[in-house]
Amino acid sequence: MNERRxxxxxLLEEKSYQNQKALIRVEGTTISFSxxxxxxxxxxxxxxxxxxxxxxxxxxxxxxxxIDITALDYINxxxxxxxxxxxxxxxxxxxxxxxxxxxxCNKANVWHTSSFSMLHNLSKDLFIxxxxxxx
Numbered sequence: 642m643n644e645r646r647x648x649x650x651x652l653l654e655e656k657s658y659q660n661q662k663a664l665i666r667v668e669g670t671t672i673s674f675s676x677x678x679x680x681x682x683x684x685x686x687x688x689x690x691x692x693x694x695x696x697x698x699x700x701x702x703x704x705x706x707x708i709d710i711t712a713l714d715y716i717n718x719x720x721x722x723x724x725x726x727x728x729x730x731x732x733x734x735x736x737x738x739x740x741x742x743x744x745x746c747n748k749a750n751v752w753h754t755s756s757f758s759m760l761h762n763l764s765k766d767l768f769i770x771x772x773x774x775x776x
Contacts, residue, residue, distance in 0.1 A: 658690050665690060670703055675712035678720030687720075691727055704740050710757070711747040711773055721756060728760050731767055741767055748772040 658665045663676040663683055672694060678684065698706060708724075710716075731739060744760065746753035760768045 658687075663687070667694070670705065671707040671709055673709040673712065675714070677714050678716040678723070680717075681719055684719045684723055687723055688726075691723060695727060695730055698740055699734070699738050702738075705743065706740060707743045707745055709745040710753055711745055713747075713753070716756065724757070724760060725763075728763055728768060732764055739767060741769060743769040743771055745771045745773050748774050 657667065662680070663674065663678050665687065666673040666675075678687065697703075728742070731742065742760075744757045746757060754770060754772060758770055761770050
């Protein structure tokens with residue numbers, strides 16, 4: 642079954658993953674990040690979760706996902722490397738399995754756009770940056 646924008650079926654059974662500093666919420670084809678992704682332990686915890694999400698996207702033939710970072714307070718280079726790995730995994734897929742990743746940034750946080758724009762530069766067709774007003 643092809644999932645398109647607006648389909649509310651979740652990528653994973655679990656709806657959220659939380660540790661002492663960060664929260665990942667999965668709702669439909671939107672993955673929301675909040676808190677801080679700033680130490681290697683958190684990055685190591687998140688890596689297999691993002692891998693499972695990537696595998697489910699392929700399995701369900703999803704063509705577009707949203708990564709909402711509007712509530713992300715901080716991410717260091719180790720955290721950014723998680724998203725770079727995810728982007729490379731997507732770029733290496735055969736064309737019929739590739740999917741677009743839309744990063745929803747908080748317009749008030751300039752570092753959101755600057756930190757994630759390099760993914761857009763990797764592939765303008767696969768990675769979209771959207772700026773949203775803070776709520």
